[in-house]
Amino acid sequence: MGEKPGDLVQGTLDMLILKTLALEPMHGYGIALRLEQISKGVFRVNAGSLFPAFRRLEREGWIRAEWKSTENNRRAKYYGLTARGRKELQAATAEWGRQSAAIARILEAT
């Protein structure tokens, strides 16, 4: 998708994080792991993009952080989707659907 394999199209990372969090609140590594697993290893999101994205989404008010203990009984920062974040996810998904369909049509036409 990007120049290097595993890079994400600009702006899609935010959407993917929101999507991941739509099911349940997760901590940072969990999100990275889930993205990698679901994409079957196509997206390897590194910490350098992930954490700034968290800060950004938090500032936007789309996710909210909370310190909780993990399954291994360690403290971790869990991110959960807010109501506004849910709305944003819907809007972004719809937009993405529209755009990818359009791109697909263009690619098929040639």
Added chain:
Amino acid sequence: MWLLRNIAAGLRGLFRKKQTERELNEELHAYLESAREEKMRAGLSSVEALRAARVEIGSLEAVKDGVRAVGWEVTVESLWQDLRYGIRTLRRSPAFTLAAVFSLALGIGANTAIFSVLNAVLLKVLPVREPARLVQLEETYKGDAFNFFSYPTYLRLRDNNQVFASLFGWAIRDMNLSLYGEVEAVAGMFVTGSYYSGLDVPALIGRTILPEDERPGADPVAVLSYGGWQKRFGGDPNVIGRTITVERVPMTIVGITPSWFFGTEVGRSFELAVPFSLQPRLNPDRPFLGRADAQWIRLMARLRTGVSEQQASGQCAILWPQILTEVDPKGVSGLHNFGLRLDPASTGLSQLRRDFSRPLFVLLGIAGFVLLISCANVANLLLARGSARGREIAVRSALGASRWRLARQTFTESILLTAFGSTSGLVSAVWGARALVSLLSVEGFSKVTLNVGLDGRVLVFAAVVGLFTALLFGLVPTLRATRTGLDTLRTSGRVLGGRRRSVSKLLIAVQVALSLPLLLGAGLFVRSLQKLLTVDTGFNREGVLMVHMNPARAGYKGTALANLYQQLLERIGATPGVRAASLSTYPPLTGGGGTFFSASGVSVHGRRATAKISGYVYLNQIGPHFFETLGTPLLTGRDFNAQDNEGSARVVIVSEALARQFFPSESALGQRIQLGERGAEAAEIVGVVKTMKYETLREAPHCILFYPYGQGLDQAGAVYLEVRGVTPLGRLTPLIRRKIVGIAGQIPVEAFTLNDWVNQFLTQERLTAVLASTFGLLAMLLAAVGLYGVMAYSVAQRTAEIGIRMALGAEGANVLRLIMREATVLVLIGVATGLPISLALGRLVASMLFNLTPSDPGSALGAVAILAGAALAAAYVPARRAAGVDPMVALRYE
């Protein structure tokens, strides 16, 4: 909502930085830990898993930086960093910082000081309601305007117009206030009953003067200004209702006006205001109130709502001739020559403004040039430093600093310098403005009070000037600094781009070019002042003591007054050390006693019946020996003597200008002129004297008519005694004072020299000359120092080159010439550019010069010579150093 949250989060990030950082740390470590666990689950050992996780996550610091960069607060933080770094760098080179800050403080301070005076004199609007609706009234006569009116005129104008919501007048006069048994002269003001209500100035305590107070027979009342209240009564609120004595008239203090009210005349404040109706009681010797010929009141009006200035002017034009005729039923000839003009008066009236607005603008322009020169100097300093710091900048850019970041850093330093410069400039401006105001006042003659405090407008001005300055001197070095390539690191760091040096030189040429107009201006103003000081005044100002006194106030009148004058003249004239003594109603340069000549006032009975004369003539009543005392040559005829008294025929002496104007084809001697009322005895011209400067030093010869004290048509209570001494005045003054006390008793007298008296009328010229010279020399000094710096730097850089030249056989003299040629070219370029600028600017000040054209070759040559001399002298020092270079040392050093 989003914005608010964002700001809140940012502020939290700024102020709870530690906590945010700790949380981020903890979160990253949790992440690392989770990653390690995941790897271990995949079968790696604990150590291997940790390493793998570390590799995966990369530099933790980089991640943190990425997170920190999300909010806006990071910009603030890096600005803060820049500031701290800037301050540290500046502190590391105190000499540079001091030189730059001083340079800027000088430029910004000078501009702000002059602007704050300009602001106070010209721009500050009267602090009253709707000042834009205020107009001032001026009587016009053939293109000249006069803004004094008589009280009867005021009354008629007030009662007959339909265009003014309120018409009010005032007159500032010294009044003797008796307080705690002592008599002091305070600045008093007569006001009409409508004064305070017309301006809409309320009382701070008590009440203001009301229309009822102006009625004849009303109880005498006075209102204190805030300043007067503080000064005389220490701000005691119980002062209301107290009785004070002004000129022997007891009156009740009824109110205090607010601290922001300084009156309607900018630069002249007052302590005490009383209604006009009290004037005849306060000055029984000069009851002006009912007299139409006493023009002494300034008038202002507030336009009625809905009436425009044009409409008001229109009505005044119709009204004015009627009023003139009513007021002076004898009739005024040439009514069509008179008019009434309305001028906007939102900023109040000001003699100061008329005298000083032009000089102040010129000085502001000069100060602006000084600032530009300062900017060029600081830019040069920054450039020189920039090349010294080339290495540092190269290192920083090699370490990954972006060009933008480096530029911002350099510019931050410029801003810092300006901030320091502006702050110190502002502080010195407050002080400078006060000094300037004190230059406006003349000790013993006129006290100027101006509110030159830092108001919003001055602060904005200083800020704008500062910002403009920073842009001007900061931009070039900033751009230049960031262009430093990494090559600098490879070489020893001393290599200079040729372009940097040429920019420095360009700046020097600019400085020279900018200094030239200032020096030329200074030269013109100084020469102009010199000419004014040496202008033929028609009297000899040296060695004359003047004593101003008002015996009428002390109760002398009628014969007693005449006898007193007689005695004073005889006994002072006989004092050892006195060559001659006389007295007059007006001293020279007051322009006092001026009056329109018309058929009803004065007419001529020559041998050819009645010749009608009209024009402006100055009447002055004098004692015998007046011309001898002042040193004015008597051209023909005789002086007045003791025999010219009530019993003898009326006689007058006229100025040469009057004689020429009224009797162009015949001798004035023996002609008869009728003075005063119709039917009074006509006076014979018995002498013609050289025309003295009577109103200003710049004037064309005036028509002056002198008549003797013995034939008092209108015996005034206040006189000026003139005494010409053979002994120094310093020793004579106490002697004369004692003599006067011996004759007249304890009456207040003011003594000063004629020289000081004349000099006070040159305040404006002196102020301009002094400040222009100061600024001109300053500019020259800055330019010379700049040239010295650049040449010294250039010589230091070229030591090796010079060494080689000398090793190849160049003499010291050749090297000297080489360097001097470089400097000369710069100076020549500067002069060639500066000269046309100077001449063009000179035209702007032409009207301020006296007997001098702005392109005066002497001044221009002088300015060029002084500037070039100073610049080349500055260049000579480094050139000598270059000539003394030892080739061996220079080459070994390399």
